[in-house]
Amino acid sequence: MTDTSAPLPADMECADLEYKADPLEASFDTEAADADSSGASDQRISGLCSDVDSLKDQMVEISRAAARPMLAGGASEIKGLPVSDAARAFTEKYLRRGDHGGIELKSFSGASGPEGGFAVPQEIDALIGRTLHDISPIRAIATVVQTGSSGYRKLVTDGGTPSGWVSETAARPETDTPNFNEIAPPTGELYANPAASQTMLDDAAFDVEAWLADEIAREFARAEGAAFVGGSGVNQPLGFLNSTVTDEPDDQREFGTLEYLASGAAGGFAGSDGEDALVDLVHALKPAYRQGASFVMNSATLARIRKFKTADGAFLWQSSLAQGQPGTLLGYPVVEAEDMPDIAADSLSIAFGNFRAGYLIAERSATRILRDPFTNKPFVHFYATRRVGGQVMNSEAIKLMQFSAS
Numbered sequence: 001m002t003d004t005s006a007p008l009p010a011d012m013e014c015a016d017l018e019y020k021a022d023p024l025e026a027s028f029d030t031e032a033a034d035a036d037s038s039g040a041s042d043q044r045i046s047g048l049c050s051d052v053d054s055l056k057d058q059m060v061e062i063s064r065a066a067a068r069p070m071l072a073g074g075a076s077e078i079k080g081l082p083v084s085d086a087a088r089a090f091t092e093k094y095l096r097r098g099d100h101g102g103i104e105l106k107s108f109s110g111a112s113g114p115e116g117g118f119a120v121p122q123e124i125d126a127l128i129g130r131t132l133h134d135i136s137p138i139r140a141i142a143t144v145v146q147t148g149s150s151g152y153r154k155l156v157t158d159g160g161t162p163s164g165w166v167s168e169t170a171a172r173p174e175t176d177t178p179n180f181n182e183i184a185p186p187t188g189e190l191y192a193n194p195a196a197s198q199t200m201l202d203d204a205a206f207d208v209e210a211w212l213a214d215e216i217a218r219e220f221a222r223a224e225g226a227a228f229v230g231g232s233g234v235n236q237p238l239g240f241l242n243s244t245v246t247d248e249p250d251d252q253r254e255f256g257t258l259e260y261l262a263s264g265a266a267g268g269f270a271g272s273d274g275e276d277a278l279v280d281l282v283h284a285l286k287p288a289y290r291q292g293a294s295f296v297m298n299s300a301t302l303a304r305i306r307k308f309k310t311a312d313g314a315f316l317w318q319s320s321l322a323q324g325q326p327g328t329l330l331g332y333p334v335v336e337a338e339d340m341p342d343i344a345a346d347s348l349s350i351a352f353g354n355f356r357a358g359y360l361i362a363e364r365s366a367t368r369i370l371r372d373p374f375t376n377k378p379f380v381h382f383y384a385t386r387r388v389g390g391q392v393m394n395s396e397a398i399k400l401m402q403f404s405a406s
Contacts, residue, residue: 125367131217137337138228139221141294142359143393152362153184156393158255181255185362187389188227188236192219195379216367216384228361228390229339237390240359240398241341241348247406250286250396258392259284260348260400267345267403275308275316281352281401282330289354289397294333296351298340305329343403350401358397362389 133140145152157178166172194215201208224237231239244257253259261284263277264270270277285293297305306317319327326333332352341347364387372381392398 128213128217128220128367131213132221132224135217135221136225136228137296137335138225138355138359139361141296141335141355142228142361142390143356144361144363147362147364149364151184151187152389153182154360154393156181156183156255179255183256183360183391183393185360185389185391186231186233186236186238187362187387188234189385190220190223190388191383191385192216193381193383194219195376195381198373198378198380201380212369212382212384216382220386224388224390225337226339227388228359229337231390233391237361237388238392239390240351240392241400243392243395245348245400245402249284253395256392256395258395258398258400260402262406263401263403264405265403266405267343267347269403274305275310277401278305278308278316278330278350281350281399282332284399285353286396289357290332291354292356293352293354294335295329296335296337296340296355297349298338298342299336300342301340301349302334302336304343346402346404348400348402351398352401353398355398358392358394360391360393363387 157180162175164173164175192215194212196208196211227237227239229239230241231237232242233239240258244254245260246253246257247260247262248257249259261277261281263274282290282293306315308316310316317327317329318331328334340351341349343349367384367386370383370385372383375381
């Protein structure tokens, strides 16, 4: 009869397990039955020991993983934006190590993915777009459309459809049809090329997503901010200051031509201050566009205007009492765009209008990135590009002030 409480032989021991034979063995009296039962128990114990050893290994690996610092790609959010598994894989594999195996990437080259670059995951691309909105002043007040191709066209009518009054039984004569004008914002490719050492990328404490999005956003904001104001329209947006300007009113000038009002003096305002000229600029804009309108000027021009006072000594500039709200000039907010020119003879230093209705920005929705670890070893360059275009959409919605006598 087998002793059910006997310890395991030395070659069959496993951690903290005691061999307990099946109680049914007590019903067997023959040695053969004892031998068979003992053999079956040995097999069960051997398999059980193997399972316990495997479980031990798993627990050790889990404890080690818990002791390691969390990688940036393991975060659940990037600056408040949720992060998907695809974005984490994109960061940890492609951005950090250049490994694009097993990652779903959109190639921009029919021949080879690495040469063409890859589309940035939605989370990082959204962060870039949001930062651009915060930094680029014109982007924040203009109309921005996302396009799926390099070309974008929009139809704009000048004036509405005429109407008329008739009696109940009178004939309905045909009314005139408004003119349709097509605009195609000039487009160029905006790029940034920040670099990081491979050592930084290997460091788990280095937040690749936040760094890359911030670097790209700042460079893009600087370049596009200048283009939206004074871009030439050749491989870049056409800035509103480079549009054709005239002193003709809305009902006389051609479509796409902006109206300017003279300040009254070359390189300055007429008289001791420019209150009258600024009031004229505001009311040159049609009332429908004044809702949502704002001034655009650089800091030097704003500093000069903030010193203007009315006849009773009150400042034209009114500081905001609400946190996060801008101050106002004649009741309208002021957007500081450093790419606007300083006050000088014949300069167009102040713009006023509803830029949401007046200026159009068209861009490809996806930013693409090419990882380049070869050009400048040991640094890894991240060549990021985005196609952006811009043009005046409604020339009646924006007015300019020219610092001239007439």
